[in-house]
Amino acid sequence: QQKGIRGKLNILFDAMEGWIVVLAVGVASGILAAIIDITSDWLSDLKEGYCETAFYLNRRFCCLGYDDEQIECNEWIKWNTALQARSASAEFWTNYLFYIIFSTLFATIAAYLVKVYSPYSAGSGIPEVKTILGGFVIRKFLGWWTLIIKSIGVCLVVASSLCLGKEGPLIHLACCCGNIIPRVFPKFRYNEAKKREVLSAAAAAGVSVAFGAPIGGVLFSLEEVSYYFPFRTMWRSFFCAMVAAVSLAFMNPFRTGKLVLFQVVYDRDWHAFELLFFALLGVIGGLYGALFIRMNLKIAAFRQNSWLRFFSVHEVVFVSVLTSIVSYLNIFMRVNPSELVANLFRECVGGDYHNLCNHSNHWKPTLLLLIASVLKFFLTAITFGLKVPAGVWLPSMAIGACFGRAVGLAVHAWQLNNPNFWLFASCAPDGQCITPGMYAMVGAAATFGGITRMTVSLVVIMFELTGALTYVLPIMITVMISKWVGDAFDKEGIYDGWIRMNEYPFLDTKEEYVYNTSASQVMTRVEDLMVIDTTGHNTLDSLKQLLRDTGYKGFPVVNNKAKNMILNGYISRSELKYAIDKARGKQGISSSSSCYFSSNLPVLDSSPFIDFQPWMDQTPITVSHKFPMEMVIELFRKMGLRYVLVTKNGQLLGLITKKDVLRHLSVMHHPNFSDNDDLQDP
Amino acid sequence: QQKGIRGKLNILFDAMEGWIVVLAVGVASGILAAIIDITSDWLSDLKEGYCETAFYLNRRFCCLGYDDEQIECNEWIKWNTALQARSASAEFWTNYLFYIIFSTLFATIAAYLVKVYSPYSAGSGIPEVKTILGGFVIRKFLGWWTLIIKSIGVCLVVASSLCLGKEGPLIHLACCCGNIIPRVFPKFRYNEAKKREVLSAAAAAGVSVAFGAPIGGVLFSLEEVSYYFPFRTMWRSFFCAMVAAVSLAFMNPFRTGKLVLFQVVYDRDWHAFELLFFALLGVIGGLYGALFIRMNLKIAAFRQNSWLRFFSVHEVVFVSVLTSIVSYLNIFMRVNPSELVANLFRECVGGDYHNLCNHSNHWKPTLLLLIASVLKFFLTAITFGLKVPAGVWLPSMAIGACFGRAVGLAVHAWQLNNPNFWLFASCAPDGQCITPGMYAMVGAAATFGGITRMTVSLVVIMFELTGALTYVLPIMITVMISKWVGDAFDKEGIYDGWIRMNEYPFLDTKEEYVYNTSASQVMTRVEDLMVIDTTGHNTLDSLKQLLRDTGYKGFPVVNNKAKNMILNGYISRSELKYAIDKARGKQGISSSSSCYFSSNLPVLDSSPFIDFQPWMDQTPITVSHKFPMEMVIELFRKMGLRYVLVTKNGQLLGLITKKDVLRHLSVMHHPNFSDNDDLQDP
Incomplete structure (x- = not known):
């Protein structure tokens, strides 16, 4: 709590930081889109011919002096002219061949680049972006390599004759910017929620530059992509989308003042019939x-x-x-x-x-x-x-x-x-x-x-x-x-x-689920879980053993496992690991030191011990065993939970993770769903 | 689960019903807005003069033949002309006087109507609409009387010289339509959630006709008014807003093709400076x-x-x-x-x-x-x-x-x-x-x-x-x-x-709360609550007594109040009352019959008893006593809860209601908040 002008300035910068990040993301997306537009236009025209005055110009820029698009301009040399194929059939076949060759060349280079350097650049990227915004991490999917290879690739494939568009990839690329740029800011680097906010804004910027539609972009981000969309995100997304559109307009890639080629103005109205x-x-x-x-x-x-x-x-x-x-x-x-x-x-x-x-x-x-x-x-x-x-x-x-x-x-x-x-x-x-x-x-x-x-x-x-x-x-x-x-x-x-x-772990926020299952029918029963017993004798060794033997993402902590299994808390695998690693460095701690998970710390015991409580979620969200599953799903969706513990009168009965929920849903919808462990919880 | 064509048709109608309702709301809002526009324009011009050819025409319609607005038209008689006040000062004072008289007359009639017939018609209505969409009921606020009186009143006050606009009231009026029209459909009459969806759509329609901005209306409804806005609501709201705008355009109240007077087209750009x-x-x-x-x-x-x-x-x-x-x-x-x-x-x-x-x-x-x-x-x-x-x-x-x-x-x-x-x-x-x-x-x-x-x-x-x-x-x-x-x-x-x-019970969804309070600090402690003990001897009489003696909105049900107070469920006042009323009609039930709230029903007991379990919420949402208050608030906001029970190892410690949350928040923000019991939980 800083006071004075310095404190106020700090607060101001703190408040501005988010805006600066989305500003940068917007500008980057706009410029990237403009570069892709210009490059792919040039490559695309290369299939038909080249510009005599400057080979790096596309047909429109090459013929900029000619007002009417229909008139052939002299500076633009078609391949048949270049090869002096003058008969009608020779002209046709030359141009046909060049069309096929260039088209295939571009597509092949793109495919090769993707295969060798960045497999994640394939496809539109929107399903993955949705999944990532849904709270799962796909490593490197939004990294530098993807950004570079996908940018080059999209120019090439758009220029080839393949039936595809650059709109989806532009959204993916904008999200790459939205992932890379915040890394400079410490506040964003370590905060998943803030990162996701920027990604939502980036998705909006992507649509904004793909269609010249900033408002549509924000609504797309809200409707289609984003999992959790607080109002602040909306305003930032709007800003980001606007900045992207303005940057693109500033670059003016088509020299028409339009943001995308297919903007139209009609001067006639429609009739009811x-x-x-x-x-x-x-x-x-x-x-x-x-x-x-x-x-x-x-x-x-x-x-x-x-x-x-x-x-x-x-x-x-x-x-x-x-x-x-x-x-x-x-x-x-x-x-x-x-x-x-x-x-x-x-x-x-x-x-x-x-x-x-x-x-x-x-x-x-x-x-x-x-x-x-x-x-x-x-x-x-x-x-x-x-x-x-x-x-x-x-x-x-x-x-x-x-x-x-x-x-x-x-x-x-x-x-x-x-x-x-x-x-x-x-x-x-x-x-x-x-x-x-x-x-x-x-x-x-x-x-x-x-x-x-x-x-x-x-x-x-x-x-x-x-x-x-x-x-x-x-x-x-x-x-x-x-x-x-x-x-x-x-x-x-x-x-x-x-x-x-692709079996991505994604929980749809729009569907409504009405089933008559209760939490206890979906949970992993406590008998099948590994729990940590506060009344048992836990040592560093036994805990390390636990980590080694099991692959669970976390462990419920209970009182008196044998008798009434009263829930005490929950510790995630990573927290436990971190706490163990940290404890090992301390003086007097050996691998047989006692570890405590409850507030009944030993007072008379002289040997050093480790208190794991600070690393434990002492107030996990619990539901009663009869709790309806729809409500559990709502909890997961709206609160962004990753696990819920099921209890009956304080006694632990089981655990429901997000994956359990997904499995439950997919069993309901699509009987042959299997688990996919390539994707990791964050 | 109906099959066949008949079943499919039923399903289709069921799916269409929501669309029909919003269609009707949209049309009604559009027409209402057009009528208000035309009437208030006419009344407003009456302050200056009247139309000789037809007294019910406003100045613009009266002078429709004259192209230029600046030229005085002969059909429009100013008051000084009517009274033959010809000198410059007489002209000024006559018109001034008529302006004051008409203006005050209109305002006075409106104020009188509001005072006598419909006090709820006062003001813009938006704070109340927000509160209603937040889940509270203000009886008659969106009823017929409000609709009629506010419609007349808004025409009058807009025509008076008072500094006010019709935009807020238009939203309120659209919400009145959104409240009255669904009453025809049984599915909507009894479903609060669906009613609120229609109200959200109606608010969007209100903005749509007030500003000729359907998309802005939807976003207004999302940003400002609606508490809970699932995506389906958004699409319906959009439809409703569009229909309202089209209806208004069809009525064309200004004869300019514009939806609102102040739509503009600029043909110049702005400069960076x-x-x-x-x-x-x-x-x-x-x-x-x-x-x-x-x-x-x-x-x-x-x-x-x-x-x-x-x-x-x-x-x-x-x-x-x-x-x-x-x-x-x-x-x-x-x-x-x-x-x-x-x-x-x-x-x-x-x-x-x-x-x-x-x-x-x-x-x-x-x-x-x-x-x-x-x-x-x-x-x-x-x-x-x-x-x-x-x-x-x-x-x-x-x-x-x-x-x-x-x-x-x-x-x-x-x-x-x-x-x-x-x-x-x-x-x-x-x-x-x-x-x-x-x-x-x-x-x-x-x-x-x-x-x-x-x-x-x-x-x-x-x-x-x-x-x-x-x-x-x-x-x-x-x-x-x-x-x-x-x-x-x-x-x-x-x-x-x-x-x-006005101390409306409204929980803002946008603010972020970061306090270091836990649930146990905010809850009403169990000692201060009335609980129903399943192990105690509950009779119809004792329960009626409970209802008579206390004003609580609901009662937690516990096992063994004296010993460990294990939570069993929660029964709301209205459910309890309903169950008692229903039980009284049954044969063999007297006012001293036993009432049971747990699954340990008497099997050997021959005397008739009442099982209250079906009326009880057997799976109330519970949180641990150490649960942070921010999370409790999130739960309330996102899950639309009205109460949460606080437990420690299954033992009931207290109860947090929405009002407790509001009181807690307002104590944090505004120290002098007091309770307001005029408004009722639904």
């Missing part, structure tokens, strides 16, 4: 989600359990070659998904984009879009789970946008051909009535919702992409329907599915 | 908040404890006359605050508004604005707490907007006179650099933040008012500074202050 089609898109989105999750998990399980797991790099090469061969032939699959989504979202004002706005011929683009959405579905299902950094959000949105735009084009054609049909009565007689771009956006929201089962945060993200409150209602209805349809098949989103498949 | 002035506004906002809360609570305490409390209507008359006399003389105080805020937020593009955009004369409007903000401060401090429906948000925003615009004008004048000053180096040489309207908005956010200490939700509300992400960062920084400055004086916002003053 369109809700019908939006609802249809919602149903499709839900079906897509359910189907995708099942298929993807099946493929992933096969990958994990078969010979395939030894050939992760070969698999990436194969999928990459396959994807690029298929993708090049359909313009809607050739371009990178972020650009595709941007183009599909766009209204038909100003330029056209691959005949999407040619009102005389609707059928060709509609067909191409439908083919693209189906092929992308299968390719994404194979791709998500490969051992490269890969997110599933953007491909899902691309699939939805393709399908949505196809539906939009169809409706548009219908309306143009039958303007007097009763459904279109509310259309203005002159001017365009249907905006197919809006259908693409609604479709993207539907598939996004179907796969992640996010609700509020998804709607807010889409709202921030358009900036207008008008479109929130249709998006909301679509997302709701998509979620309902998806939930009718399986209750879990893709991340929960992966968590279950 | 302006953050300095925004920070200054933040400091002022924080100081304003701290000062206002202290002053307002002092006045309110005086009102409650002096003779003044018997003259609530007279007081309203007095304040109303005073306010209208003062307000008429300053144009920025004469118009209703919602219009004022809208005009102050506006950029100087297109029309001018009372010389705010006249760049040659900055000083007159600046001075008028400063006078307005100071006078409004004192008037609002007196007004908030009067026995009329009254919110404090809008007047706070108006004060901040006045002050902010004044600062903006000053900075603008400075920049115009010294364009080469180093601070303004980043200004473009031609064109306007400073946007005073933005200063008004930032100032409004600062005072709003200072008074409510809201954070995320406030920023999101302001974001939704402008719709552009660009202005979020300055607003955020301002709100943050305002909160820090305010918190440096008092940690509580205005609502928490009122809750404390």
